[in-house]
Amino acid sequence: MSVATSNDIVQMILQAGPMVRFVLLLLLFFSIASWAIIFAKHRYIRKARKESADFLGLFWNSHGLSEAFAASKRFQHSPIARVFRVAYVELTKISKSQSSSGGDDVTDEASLSQEMIAVDNVKRALRRAVNMELTGLVKALPFLATTGNTTPFIGLFGTVWGIMNAFRGIGVMGSASLAVVAPGISEALIATAAGLAAAIPAVVAYNYFTNKVNVLESEMHNFSADFLNLVERDLIR
Numbered sequence: 489m490s491v492a493t494s495n496d497i498v499q500m501i502l503q504a505g506p507m508v509r510f511v512l513l514l515l516l517f518f519s520i521a522s523w524a525i526i527f528a529k530h531r532y533i534r535k536a537r538k539e540s541a542d543f544l545g546l547f548w549n550s551h552g553l554s555e556a557f558a559a560s561k562r563f564q565h566s567p568i569a570r571v572f573r574v575a576y577v578e579l580t581k582i583s584k585s586q587s588s589s590g591g592d593d594v595t596d597e598a599s600l601s602q603e604m605i606a607v608d609n610v611k612r613a614l615r616r617a618v619n620m621e622l623t624g625l626v627k628a629l630p631f632l633a634t635t636g637n638t639t640p641f642i643g644l645f646g647t648v649w650g651i652m653n654a655f656r657g658i659g660v661m662g663s664a665s666l667a668v669v670a671p672g673i674s675e676a677l678i679a680t681a682a683g684l685a686a687a688i689p690a691v692v693a694y695n696y697f698t699n700k701v702n703v704l705e706s707e708m709h710n711f712s713a714d715f716l717n718l719v720e721r722d723l724i725r
Contacts, residue, residue, distance in 0.1 A: 511646030511679050518635045518642075519686040525628045526693045532565070533625070533700050539566035540707060547572065553579070553718075567621035567704060568711050571614060575715055578613035582606040610719050614712040621708060625701045629694060636691035643683020650676025 543563045550556040557576045563569040654673050 508646045508650045508676065508679055511642060511649070512682055515639055515642060515646075515679070515682045515686050518639050518690075519682075522632055522635045522686065522690045522693070525632060526689065529628060529693075529697055533697060533704070535565040536567055536625070536704060537700065539563040540568045540704065542566075543569040543572075544707075544711070567625065568708055571617040571621060571708055571712065572715065574617040575610055575614050575712075578610055579606075579719060582609055607716065607720055611716060614715065618705075618708045618712060622701070622705055625704060629697055629701070632690045632694040632697070636687045636694060639683045639686040639690070640680075641683070643680045643686075646679025646683075647676045650679060 540563075543560060543566045546559050547556045550559065553576055557573065560566075560569040560573055651673055654676060
């Protein structure tokens with residue numbers, strides 16, 4: 489874009505009516521907020537994916553859950569590591585409770601019932617932890633969806649308003665020549681362009697981040713299932 493074209497666009501914005509300028513300011517807010525979310529969310533999800541992959545490698549190569557728990561504290565950005573820590577703490581509480589209440593007089597049937605209750609408690613803890621992590625991962629993504637859905641219509645409203653003013657000016661001047669019509673319409677069309685400029689990056693980013701969140705959600709569910717299998721194998725014999 490040449491300097492002259494940029495100056496023309498700035499002049500058209502400055503010469504636009506109050507409503508069109510308000511629409512442009514509103515679109516500017518949506519655009520700035522969307523880009524801030526895009527950069528922050530990209531950084532957050534990139535760290536989450538990298539640390540989750542590192543944690544999974546460490547978990548399956550560790551010699552015990554306690555060792556994996558101690559090492560997992562290094563992965564502060566990994567949702568899978570946080571899910572594991574919640575489940576491990578719950579499992580530790582259950583183990584302490586069973587140790588304090590256990591005895592030689594406990595029948596096999598009662599022991600099996602306690603073990604099944606323990607598995608259910610761990611399962612609920614995993615489900616709560618996964619839901620909490622998903623809430624954090626999708627945070628601010630609805631704003632991107634709202635931006636992508638609404639800003640084109642906001643820009644269109646500014647364009648329609650500007651064209652209305654342009655035609656009203658034509659009626660006042662009594663002339664419909666191109667020299668009279670073109671400036672007003674070109675000013676009005678800036679709002680539509682601004683709406684699309686705000687919407688397109690937001691829609692692309694929303695789809696991209698939604699896909700990455702779905703991948704992380706699948707990995708958390710897979711890890712939860714594998715962890716439950718380990719717990720059932722150790723508790724129920």
